[in-house]
Amino acid sequence: MDRKSCTGVVTGAIHIPTVSFGPKELNTTALAEFGEYIHSVFPTVFKTSFVQHEVIGEYSHLFTVQGSDPSLQPYMLLAHSDVVPAPDEGWEVPPFSGLERDGFIHGRGTLDNKNSVMAILQALELLLLRNYIPRRSFFIALGHDEEISGHNGAQKISALLQARGVQLAFIVDEGNFILDGFIPNLKKPFAIIAVTEKGAIDLMLQVNMTPGHSSAPPKETSIGILAAAVSRLEQTPMPNMFGSGLLKMTLQELAHEFPFPTNIILSNLWLFGPLVSRLMERNYITNALVTTTTALTMFNAGVKVNVIPPVAQAIINFRVDPAQTVQEVLELVKNIVADSRVQFHVLSAIDPPPVSPSDHQALGYQLLRQTIRSVFPEVNIVAPGICIGNTDSRHYTNLTTGIYRFNPLYLNPQSFRSIHGINEKISVRAYETQVKFIFEFIQNADTDQEPVPHLHEL
Numbered sequence: 336m337d338r339k340s341c342t343g344v345v346t347g348a349i350h351i352p353t354v355s356f357g358p359k360e361l362n363t364t365a366l367a368e369f370g371e372y373i374h375s376v377f378p379t380v381f382k383t384s385f386v387q388h389e390v391i392g393e394y395s396h397l398f399t400v401q402g403s404d405p406s407l408q409p410y411m412l413l414a415h416s417d418v419v420p421a422p423d424e425g426w427e428v429p430p431f432s433g434l435e436r437d438g439f440i441h442g443r444g445t446l447d448n449k450n451s452v453m454a455i456l457q458a459l460e461l462l463l464l465r466n467y468i469p470r471r472s473f474f475i476a477l478g479h480d481e482e483i484s485g486h487n488g489a490q491k492i493s494a495l496l497q498a499r500g501v502q503l504a505f506i507v508d509e510g511n512f513i514l515d516g517f518i519p520n521l522k523k524p525f526a527i528i529a530v531t532e533k534g535a536i537d538l539m540l541q542v543n544m545t546p547g548h549s550s551a552p553p554k555e556t557s558i559g560i561l562a563a564a565v566s567r568l569e570q571t572p573m574p575n576m577f578g579s580g581l582l583k584m585t586l587q588e589l590a591h592e593f594p595f596p597t598n599i600i601l602s603n604l605w606l607f608g609p610l611v612s613r614l615m616e617r618n619y620i621t622n623a624l625v626t627t628t629t630a631l632t633m634f635n636a637g638v639k640v641n642v643i644p645p646v647a648q649a650i651i652n653f654r655v656d657p658a659q660t661v662q663e664v665l666e667l668v669k670n671i672v673a674d675s676r677v678q679f680h681v682l683s684a685i686d687p688p689p690v691s692p693s694d695h696q697a698l699g700y701q702l703l704r705q706t707i708r709s710v711f712p713e714v715n716i717v718a719p720g721i722c723i724g725n726t727d728s729r730h731y732t733n734l735t736t737g738i739y740r741f742n743p744l745y746l747n748p749q750s751f752r753s754i755h756g757i758n759e760k761i762s763v764r765a766y767e768t769q770v771k772f773i774f775e776f777i778q779n780a781d782t783d784q785e786p787v788p789h790l791h792e793l
């Protein structure tokens with residue numbers, strides 16, 4: 336495959352608007368087209384005898400790549416083909432044009448997460464074209480509804496594999512990146528492999544009051560009561576969980592990369608922990624790493640200008656810190672609201688998944704680390720961390736204890752804001768490097784323990 340067709344397959348993928356709009360609103364026409372598209376651009380993947388392809392939940396794809404050595408436990412690569420909506424406003428380039436300009440491919444899904452879908456399949460296509468036969472079996476699971484919960488994609492694939500008795504050595508999904516420019520004073524990029532992710536709660540608060548004529552309003556309306564309740568929640572941060580462990584580990588690994596005195600502060604968190612945790616609260620991204628976050632995302636009330644509203648509803652999206660549970664957060668929320676007129680309806684809730692191992696025996700973690708060192712030799716630090724978003728991998732905790740969330744891409748604060756925001760784009764070089772990463776990763780996963788030096792070169 337030449338360089339042009341290498342990126343051409345991504346622009347074609349971005350062009351198909353596989354948007355997940357809401358809980359049950361997906362662009363099924365686009366999802367079906369996407370299925371045909373991957374079939375047409377990766378012909379070798381689909382015609383190889385030891386690669387089995389199944390469609391699950393109508394639009395998700397499960398590939399089973401049968402390795403030659405059944406004694407090696409299989410692993411799985413995850414990605415998702417659906418994207419969040421992208422109205423044209425504010426974009427430099429129309430979000431579904433997939434235009435390649437100035438060394439970048441533009442559009443919704445270029446970072447989240449069609450880049451991974453295409454890079455995984457492209458790496459496999461290239462390996463198969465070179466007659467590579469993997470020793471270790473692996474699965475590729477491409478969900479179609481990650482952006483609206485993964486219930487029809489990831490969850491069904493997970494149930495199917497469980498019914499087949501599959502147990503996996505590890506899973507690699509989207510999530511963290513090689514972070515660049517997120518921490519003042521730290522000029523060097525560092526790779527964070529997320530070994531857990533936050534839990535999540537969608538909570539609806541509702542207040543019902545007797546409706547009436549607005550010319551003689553009661554002292555309090557459903558809107559006023561609800562607004563006060565959600566404002567109390569927004570103004571009362573959840574407890575800072577910095578002391579609980581994982582983030583401390585991440586910061587200690589980063590410590591020696593900082594200039595004096597930050598290096599000393601981060602190496603002595605037993606003493607400076609409270610100071611560091613307070614500093615982290617000041618920035619909205621680092622704050623998300625130390626606590627359960629509260630985001631007021633939807634508000635609905637009122638039927639007419641001159642009618643006292645009978646009902647007011649608000650939805651709050653909490654991301655639960657790995658050191659807390661859904662139950663603990665709900666207790667705190669009830670105590671903060673402290674108003675019996677406010678009803679609570681939990682729309683969905685999931686506890687944070689267990690922390691995956693990152694020690695020397697942790698195969699998935701060590702393979703990622705080894706491949707990062709090889710493909711990104713300029714990156715000195717690879718550390719375990721927390722993913723602040725949720726991923727399809729949360730549906731697979733029944734199949735393995737080793738779940739790693741890592742995109743082999745650089746991310747800076749501006750590109751972070753483009754994910755679910757505007758002007759999402761990936762450089763051609765970054766995409767090619769992602770393909771190279773997966774191409775090497777699959778080969779590294781076939782080695783018994785130590786890396787072998789003579790891999791196929793891209």
Ligand SMILES: CCCCCCCCCCCCCCCCCC(=O)N[C@@H](Cc1ccccc1)C(=O)O
Nearest residue numbers: 481482483484510511514517585620723724725726
């Ligand atoms: C030690 C200092 C480190 C500095 C930290 C910087 C962290 C920045 C990197 C964060 C990248 C986060 C990307 C998360 C990918 C999540 C994918 C996603 O969007 N998932 C959806 C899933 C979802 C959840 C709930 C309802 C519908 C969909 C999400 O919203 O989380």
Ligand SMILES: [Zn+2]
Nearest residue numbers: 447448481509
């Ligand atoms: Zn995603």
Ligand SMILES: [Zn+2]
Nearest residue numbers: 419447482755
């Ligand atoms: Zn997303």
